[in-house]
Structure formats: structure tokens, C-alpha cells
Amino acid sequence: MKMRWAGYWLCVVLGWTCVLGVPAKTDRPNMVIVMGDDVSWTAFGCTETPYAAHTPHIDTLASQGMRFSNFFCAVATCTPVRTELYTGLLPPHSGVYANGCPLKPGTEHMVQYLKALGYRVGLTGKHHFDRIDDFERIEGFEVDCVKPDPNWNMEGVTSFVKDAQRKGQNFCLVIASIHPHAVLVDGDPSRYPPEEIVLPPHFVDTPATRTMLSKQMAEITELDRQVGATMALLEEEGLAGDTLMLFLSEQGNAMARGKWSIHDWGNRAVCIARWPGHIEAGSCTDAIAQYCDIVPTFIDVAGGAPLDHLDGKSLLKVLEGKTKTHRKQAYLSYGKAQHYQRGVVDQRYKLIWTMDPSIPYASSAVVTPKNNQKWYAKAWREWEAQAAVNEQAKAQVERCLTYEEFMLFDVQADPFELTNLADNPENAGLVKRMHEQLLAQMKQLGDDVSQPIVKKKRRKGRGH
Structure with a gap:
């Protein structure tokens, strides 16, 4: 009799599982x-x-x-x-x-x-x-x-x-x-x-x-x-x-x-x-x-x-x-309004589009006060000091701070994106095509970059 009741309740449970569309635990x-x-x-x-x-x-x-x-x-x-x-x-x-x-x-x-x-x-x-x-x-x-x-x-x-x-x-x-x-x-x-x-x-x-x-x-x-x-x-x-x-x-x-x-x-x-x-x-x-x-x-x-x-x-x-x-591509985003960037990347190429290249890029490492003790801020201050006396360091710092409207990178051959290929005439068609693909994705997503980012009041002690 106990076995029959056990079997009955098992059937009830499995029945409800099927009705609710939730598979049994062992299936997942x-x-x-x-x-x-x-x-x-x-x-x-x-x-x-x-x-x-x-x-x-x-x-x-x-x-x-x-x-x-x-x-x-x-x-x-x-x-x-x-x-x-x-x-x-x-x-x-x-x-x-x-x-x-x-x-x-x-x-x-x-x-x-x-x-x-x-x-x-x-x-x-x-x-x-x-x-x-x-x-x-x-x-x-x-x-x-x-x-x-x-x-x-x-x-x-x-x-x-x-x-x-x-x-x-x-x-x-x-x-x-x-x-x-x-x-x-x-x-x-x-x-x-x-x-x-x-x-x-x-x-x-x-x-x-x-x-x-x-x-x-x-x-x-x-x-x-x-x-x-x-x-x-x-x-x-x-x-x-x-x-x-x-x-x-x-x-x-x-x-x-x-x-x-x-x-x-x-x-x-x-x-x-x-x-x-x-x-x-x-x-x-x-x-x-x-x-x-x-x-x-x-x-x-x-x-x-x-x-x-x-x-x-x-x-x-x-x-x-x-x-x-x-x-086909991954969709990439940074910021809204004024200085913003959007990008797409496939298995070979990445296109970065910067709306207003005249605005310098500013990450936290760049804008953090000089007396800040975070390690990336300390390092960046040394980068700036080196850039003032060393041409190679100056070029590396400028590469981090400045952007052209379109930047094209071969991410297979150049994973650190050191060489912008967008200005090469033979890549004009590729830049145009990837920009059109990016605009189509932005339109599909409703990505309105003209609107500023609205943020909540930040709580202390939670980092970045």
C-alpha cells in the first residue's frame, strides 16, 4: 500500500511538472x-x-x-x-x-x-x-x-x-x-x-x-x-x-x-x-x-x-x-552625448566610430587626481612624466588620448590596436560597410546617443 501511494504522488508531481512546463530536476x-x-x-x-x-x-x-x-x-x-x-x-x-x-x-x-x-x-x-x-x-x-x-x-x-x-x-x-x-x-x-x-x-x-x-x-x-x-x-x-x-x-x-x-x-x-x-x-x-x-x-x-x-x-x-x-558582430559602446563611441567587431576587424574626435578621451586613470593612491593612477602619472621627456612615451600617451572619427583595426594581426587602418584608401569600402552595419544596429536598438547619461547618486565605498 505504501508503495502504491508513493507511486501515486510521484505521478502527481510529474504531472504538475509537465503542466507547468518545468522539467524534472534530473533533466537539467x-x-x-x-x-x-x-x-x-x-x-x-x-x-x-x-x-x-x-x-x-x-x-x-x-x-x-x-x-x-x-x-x-x-x-x-x-x-x-x-x-x-x-x-x-x-x-x-x-x-x-x-x-x-x-x-x-x-x-x-x-x-x-x-x-x-x-x-x-x-x-x-x-x-x-x-x-x-x-x-x-x-x-x-x-x-x-x-x-x-x-x-x-x-x-x-x-x-x-x-x-x-x-x-x-x-x-x-x-x-x-x-x-x-x-x-x-x-x-x-x-x-x-x-x-x-x-x-x-x-x-x-x-x-x-x-x-x-x-x-x-x-x-x-x-x-x-x-x-x-x-x-x-x-x-x-x-x-x-x-x-x-x-x-x-x-x-x-x-x-x-x-x-x-x-x-x-x-x-x-x-x-x-x-x-x-x-x-x-x-x-x-x-x-x-x-x-x-x-x-x-x-x-x-x-x-x-x-x-x-x-x-x-x-x-x-x-x-x-x-x-x-x-x-556576425559584437556591439560595443562607450558613453553618450558629446564624447561617445560606438563600435562593431567581427572575427577579423573592429570599427570604432567617435562622434566628436576633438574631445580628449578620459578614463578614470587619466582624470584621477595626482595624489590618488590607486595603482593605475600612479602609473598614469608616470606615463605623463615620461611623455614630457621621451618621444616614444609621448606617442604611446597620445595614442591613448586621441581618436580619429573612424578607426579600423585588424584584431587578429593587431590585438592591441596599435595601427589604424581606416585611412588606407583600399579599406574605404570596408569602413563604409562596417559603419553602415553599426548604424543599422544602433537604429534597431534605439541607441539614441544624443541624450546624456542619467546617473543615480553614487554611494560611497563601492569602487568602480
Whole structure:
């Protein structure tokens, strides 16, 4: 009799599951995102650049899954990146063009979408998103990205995972690290002697620059430890095979031509996805994708229907090796009104359009007061000093500050975008075609650059 009643209630539960359109738990993976903070794509060993820190766990994750070589954020700044990730929307539709911009009222996001499909959605660590209170908040990782004595532990994450397992619930977990965002106090910089560091080619070689990169690389290795701890937890709980795990690097380093820019060192990001049995281990795709594609992917693997109002689209077929293409171009954005830039990038070329080139570019590194102790500000002041006495340094600084109306780069041959090809007559047709494609995307998105950015009053102690 007990067996009959058990069978009856199982049928009832499965029946309601079918009615609600929510698949049974065993049909779907859990989802885990570990995300860095202010770290350029060149910083990881799996990208095979000479600028990488020691990242054995992230490299192992890449060897077990798929790495995207053409993954982008629309805006290379913290809040817009996280808004694009959580909402599946580009800035014209979310309203978030920069830090401090409010999310458009009524905008739904990852929590609503996945909760409706039966998932618990938790977050630990950095916020920088208007609707952060919708997440199930998890203790253990530091919230304040400029805290001078950060620490982290896996206790809250472990409790969340174990509780979801005990209750038979699917979960989506976001571990939002603050590493290696300045103030650069964590990790062991002695592992990275400043004199041995290889500088990116657009950098001016100064003592503060090398010291900054040494400290930043130490924090990147600390970020790698967090990825390793997450991987270990999934193994210990027997969940590694049933979890779609992503590592995302956020946007670029806070120096010139990285964060707050529309250049490759700022907009290009690392995305690694592991899902045993579904994603080929050690694979790499050059399919073009953006942060806004993550939420549609999660909805897809959770068994939900596509949402037409999202700017992103599911990457599931790419992950499963059923297609090698995704987007024709990624859409890039910096600012609104007066000094603004828009761009598009495909697998070979990037076009940057600057509305008013007479207005000097100004990242935080450039405009931060001279007495500011942030490492990127110290380094920039040394760049300026070198530019006053050294012609090569002067050219490097001017390259970071000045723009032509159209700039065309071959991002395969010139990933640091040192040579503008737009003025070459043989490229006139390509510039015209890419500009028309950009204008068409702007029109489709309703990207009205004539309107100034409206920001909320900034709270203290939350960084950039």
C-alpha cells in the first residue's frame, strides 16, 4: 500500500511538472558562474599570451571545457557588464550605459527567469547591479571591491549547495569576486618580480606600472584559487558532471585602453564553459558572443522557451558543437552625448566610430587626481612624466588620448590596436560597410546617443 501511494504522488508531481512546463530536476544541470573584476583577457594562461599570471585552475577548467576566443561585453565597465550578464539586454534596452545608471523600471533578469523554471538563484560577492536584492544572498565573499583588507571563504557557498541538494532543488550560483580590482592588496606579489613582467605593447615602461602589474597578477592568482575552490566543491558534492560551470573575466584592466574604453583590451573577455558530456573537453570556439547571451543560454538549458525581447540568444548549439557561428558582430559602446563611441567587431576587424574626435578621451586613470593612491593612477602619472621627456612615451600617451572619427583595426594581426587602418584608401569600402552595419544596429536598438547619461547618486565605498 505504501508503495502504491508513493507511486501515486510521484505521478502527481510529474504531472504538475509537465503542466507547468518545468522539467524534472534530473533533466537539467545546475549552473555556476565565477566572475573576476577588472581583469583583461590576456591575464590567463589558457589564452597563451606572455602577459598571463599563474592560473592553473582556470587553465584546467579550460582543458575540461570550451573557451570562447571572441567573447565581448558591450561596455567595458563593471555595472554595465553585470547588467548585460544578468538581464540579457544591451545598454539601449537596459538603460545602463555606465556605472551609476539606473536599470529601466520593470526590467526582469536572471533571478525571475530561472526562478520561474524552478531554480534557486544565489549570489555571493560583488554587487554593482540594481536588483541585487532579488538574489538569494550568500555570505563568504567580499562585497566592497575597494576594501583594503578583503577576505573570502567557501562556507556560505557550501551551505547553499548542500541545502539545495538536500531539498532536491536545481540551483544557479554566482560567485562574484572582487579580484583583481584595485586596491591590489591580496595574494603574493613576490611571485611576480616587477623587472620580469612583460608589458603590453601600449604601456609606457615605468616603475609604478611594473609594480601595479605585479600586484595585480598576485590578485589574479588569488582569483584562480577561488575558481579552484569552486571546482573542488562541485567535485566533493558529486555535482561536477551535472553542472554547467562558467568562468567570466568581466572587463579589462583599469589602465588606459582597457576598462572605460572601447578597445579590445577592455571589451574582449574570457569565457570558459564546462559541462561534461555536453561540451567537448579542451575545445575552443571563435564564434562571436556577448555577455547578454548567457541568460538566454541558461534559460535554454533549464528547459525554458526563448524570450524574444532579449538582445542575447542561446549559445547551447555552440557549446554542444552543433554550430561554429553565433553572431556576425559584437556591439560595443562607450558613453553618450558629446564624447561617445560606438563600435562593431567581427572575427577579423573592429570599427570604432567617435562622434566628436576633438574631445580628449578620459578614463578614470587619466582624470584621477595626482595624489590618488590607486595603482593605475600612479602609473598614469608616470606615463605623463615620461611623455614630457621621451618621444616614444609621448606617442604611446597620445595614442591613448586621441581618436580619429573612424578607426579600423585588424584584431587578429593587431590585438592591441596599435595601427589604424581606416585611412588606407583600399579599406574605404570596408569602413563604409562596417559603419553602415553599426548604424543599422544602433537604429534597431534605439541607441539614441544624443541624450546624456542619467546617473543615480553614487554611494560611497563601492569602487568602480
